[in-house]
Amino acid sequence: MNHIFLITKREFLTQVKKKSFVILTLLAPLLLIGFGSVIGLMFKANESHSIIEVVDKNGLFKNHLKSTDKLDYVFVPAADEKAKVNTLKNNESLDGILILPELQNGNYEQLLNNTRLVINNKIGFDTKQKIVSDINEVIKKEKIKKLGIAESQLDNLDKAFTLKTINVSENNKEDSDLAFGVKSVLSMLLMYVTFMFIIIYGVRVMRSVLEEKNNRVVEIIISSVKPFELMMGKILGVTMVALTQFVVWITMSVVGALVLNTGFSSIPKNIPGGSETMMSKFDILQMGTQISHSLLELNFPLIIFVFIVFFLLGYIFYSSIYAAIGSAVDNETETQQFTLFAILPLMVGMYGSFTFMNNPDGPLGFWLSIIPFTSPVAMIARIPYGVPAWQIALSIVLLLGTTIFMIFLAGKIYRVGILMYGNKATLKEIWKWIKG
Structure with missing residues (x-):
């Protein structure tokens, strides 16, 4: 038993006396936090700010497509559509043109199927999905108006709530x-x-x-x-x-x-x-x-x-x-x-x-x-x-x-x-x- 103790002591002291052990032990949490921060900054650095010009031939979407910190909507006259598309390739400050066709006979399905996005360079998947989501949200509100339901009423129907969970096995503590x-x-x-x-x-x-x-x-x-x-x-x-x-x-x-x-x-x-x-x-x-x-x-x-x-x-x-x-x-x-x-x-x-x-x-x-x-x-x-x-x-x-x-x-x-x-x-x- 004494031999086991002596060998254990030798192995332990040999490792802990190394400078690399002390440095790694003390700095590892900081390195882990730093590594996580770097990963977060890498994701942040890879984010892009897109500028999309919108040709709205109905006027339904103006003042409804809201710009964000990652996506800017700039509305342009429908008459400028061809000129804008022709010069898009040489316009480095513009990422794409969103063309929203006319609404015929209240057929929103046709409007969505004929909607086009002409891009200058590749855009991110999340940017494309954000544009789709914004268009769908506007169409949804227009359909609600035709049904005679106020937006405030719909908001009240869709109102979310947080379900409070009480754990009886943990002294009735709330589990958020x-x-x-x-x-x-x-x-x-x-x-x-x-x-x-x-x-x-x-x-x-x-x-x-x-x-x-x-x-x-x-x-x-x-x-x-x-x-x-x-x-x-x-x-x-x-x-x-x-x-x-x-x-x-x-x-x-x-x-x-x-x-x-x-x-x-x-x-x-x-x-x-x-x-x-x-x-x-x-x-x-x-x-x-x-x-x-x-x-x-x-x-x-x-x-x-x-x-x-x-x-x-x-x-x-x-x-x-x-x-x-x-x-x-x-x-x-x-x-x-x-x-x-x-x-x-x-x-x-x-x-x-x-x-x-x-x-x-x-x-x-x-x-x-x-x-x-x-x-x-x-x-x-x-x-x-x-x-x-x-x-x-x-x-x-x-x-x-x-x-x-x-x-x-x-x-x-x-x-x-x-x-x-x-x-x-x-x-x-x-x-x-x-x-x-």
């Missing part, structure tokens, strides 16, 4: 759309982080084992410690490295949510004389405050507990497999035929977790979070929505038992494989090692 959205984002984030870390750190264990095996350093090491102690020391050491990063990130996230929640909640809702841009920024801050408030309303102690427990057990479970693979092969090329067995169950759990947004308590969610091969990612994805205590307990017991059994199997493979050189291990040969 924003809160559900926050849970969904948190669910996917925790699940994806767990998936990636299990693979990244599992592969790190495998490469470490493979490197020591190829350098023949392991022959010297196992003269002092047992192969099982060496394997467990490596797994636990890297586990502590990952946990250290998670503790730092969780602390930064909670502190950030608290600061955002308390720092902007006291800002007055009515800012006299504020510009439109200022109000827009204030709305963004208010949205950030609401999101942080929704985060803080979640059962964070339970979420953190489940996250740490399932990550720990899931990582040890899969790292045992990776350590066994590293000991059974001689080079990284040969690892590919075995690592598929470790990656596939995780991928099933990850992609299955995307369905939890529709039904987190459904049969798929239940079984994925109970089966040990998928529960490390599936249970973490379900926990923000709320999971019964008995399901959490059952899943932990099954995952713990399976993890202990996998450590036992990996230890048998590791004990023999770590000293095997030059022979390409097959599944049949690995089975003999386990039996032996």
Whole structure:
């Protein structure tokens, strides 16, 4: 046991003393926010402002087609249609001409079928759909007028409402759309982080084992410690490295949510004389405050507990497999035929977790979070929505038992494989090692 502790300590200190570890741990949340901001700016930078001239031969659409910040409608006389179309190709400041034909005998269907958009360059799909939507809205209002129904009456019929949802299993707390959205984002984030870390750190264990095996350093090491102690020391050491990063990130996230929640909640809702841009920024801050408030309303102690427990057990479970693979092969090329067995169950759990947004308590969610091969990612994805205590307990017991059994199997493979050189291990040969 003392040897396992010493090896764990060595593996842990070797990793955390690296400058790259400190920099990545502290800057990773900022890099993630920065990456998201860059993606958002890229979408913003790719947006286009289109100018469309409108030839309205009926006068039905004038004053009804409203310009927006992405689309400008400029009405021109119907007599200028041919001249405008002929000069469109050389007009770089104009994106297209919308030609709305005459309405004959109240036949709106014919009007829509004969409507044309002549473009100078390619326009975006969203711009085209916006034009179609605007035209349909005007036609809809014209039809309503002919039926003798006032717009105010129609607006009253179409008036939407927000359905308040009270969750009795969470002390009658209101479950708003924003809160559900926050849970969904948190669910996917925790699940994806767990998936990636299990693979990244599992592969790190495998490469470490493979490197020591190829350098023949392991022959010297196992003269002092047992192969099982060496394997467990490596797994636990890297586990502590990952946990250290998670503790730092969780602390930064909670502190950030608290600061955002308390720092902007006291800002007055009515800012006299504020510009439109200022109000827009204030709305963004208010949205950030609401999101942080929704985060803080979640059962964070339970979420953190489940996250740490399932990550720990899931990582040890899969790292045992990776350590066994590293000991059974001689080079990284040969690892590919075995690592598929470790990656596939995780991928099933990850992609299955995307369905939890529709039904987190459904049969798929239940079984994925109970089966040990998928529960490390599936249970973490379900926990923000709320999971019964008995399901959490059952899943932990099954995952713990399976993890202990996998450590036992990996230890048998590791004990023999770590000293095997030059022979390409097959599944049949690995089975003999386990039996032996």
